[in-house]
Amino acid sequence: MTQAAPAATSRTADTAVRLDGVSKAFGSGGNRLLALDNVSLSVAPGEFVCLLGASGCGKSTLLNLVADLDRPTAGTIDTGDARVAMMFQEPALFPWLTVSANVELALKARGVPRGERRDRAGDLLASVHLRDFGRKRPHQLSGGMRQRVALARALALTVNEDGAAGGTVLLMDEPFGALDAMTRDLLHDELERIWTERSLSILFVTHNVREAVRLGDRVVLLSSRPGRVVEEFPVPMDRPRRIDSPEVSSLAAHITDRLREEVGRHGA
Numbered sequence: 001m002t003q004a005a006p007a008a009t010s011r012t013a014d015t016a017v018r019l020d021g022v023s024k025a026f027g028s029g030g031n032r033l034l035a036l037d038n039v040s041l042s043v044a045p046g047e048f049v050c051l052l053g054a055s056g057c058g059k060s061t062l063l064n065l066v067a068d069l070d071r072p073t074a075g076t077i078d079t080g081d082a083r084v085a086m087m088f089q090e091p092a093l094f095p096w097l098t099v100s101a102n103v104e105l106a107l108k109a110r111g112v113p114r115g116e117r118r119d120r121a122g123d124l125l126a127s128v129h130l131r132d133f134g135r136k137r138p139h140q141l142s143g144g145m146r147q148r149v150a151l152a153r154a155l156a157l158t159v160n161e162d163g164a165a166g167g168t169v170l171l172m173d174e175p176f177g178a179l180d181a182m183t184r185d186l187l188h189d190e191l192e193r194i195w196t197e198r199s200l201s202i203l204f205v206t207h208n209v210r211e212a213v214r215l216g217d218r219v220v221l222l223s224s225r226p227g228r229v230v231e232e233f234p235v236p237m238d239r240p241r242r243i244d245s246p247e248v249s250s251l252a253a254h255i256t257d258r259l260r261e262e263v264g265r266h267g268a
């Protein structure tokens with residue numbers, strides 16, 4: 001099951017995201033905190049990779065680095081010419097804008113001409129099954145629906161000026177962590193469909209081991225802080241998978257044992 005961390009090589013067409021020897025420290029002197037230590041990791045185009053690890057091991061830090069919201073202290077990160085969008089646990093929609101306007105704003109940021117934004121937003125909302133909700137305000141939607149809007153907005157951030165989806169990397173930071181189990185199951189199905197239709201490359205952070213096995217082509221386990229890649233688990237089961245299937249449960253139990261060992265080792 002274990003795969004060695006990939007050797008430091010330059011990015012190729014087979015790689016959507018590549019981290020080589022990435023470390024990240026916050027603060028300095030006595031206050032220096034090493035969050036990530038020499039992380040090497042790659043995501044192939046169209047691959048769905050789930051990142052698991054104990055609380056505080058640096059998962060969000062890693063996504064922020066890939067999104068270019070922060071700089072690594074050491075190492076390199078390459079996303080080539082892919083469009084990178086990020087989605088968080090909170091949908092973070094503008095409450096005073098309609099659902100459609102929230103998505104249109106992202107299209108505006110991508111340079112889509114004003115006259116085309118409404119229709120494009122409609123198409124994106126249709127792809128998350130919310131075509132009829134464009135005129136609503138976020139507070140009129142359920143939590144699951146708001147996350148669908150956040151997904152449509154993330155997808156909007158990945159279109160080219162001509163509206164076509166470019167090479168696209170979607171970074172997801174516990175996007176379904178605040179939802180009930182039933183809603184989460186539905187959104188797993190939705191995300192899987194959209195991932196396939198749009199050939200997205202996804203790096204998905206979660207605390208939920210079963211969710212990682214339900215969704216990922218590969219599950220990457222990080223050590224307790226400082227985060228290092230300790231083990232990678234390919235997920236061989238056919239899709240779509242059921243989160244409560246014996247196969248998902250069995251691999252999830254194995255990964256959970258490994259995670260417990262890791263947390264125990266560091267007393268986190």
Ligand SMILES: Nc1ncnc2c1ncn2[C@@H]1O[C@H](COP(=O)(O)OP(=O)(O)OP(=O)(O)O)[C@@H](O)[C@H]1O
Pocket residue numbers: 026027033035053054055056057058059060061062225
């Ligand atoms: N901007 C910052 N300044 C200082 N320390 C930070 C900063 N961002 C993160 N940290 C610290 O880096 C470590 C890793 O944080 P991070 O949020 O990446 O962990 P995580 O694995 O995503 O945690 P969780 O699973 O609880 O969300 C933590 O100890 C955190 O306190």
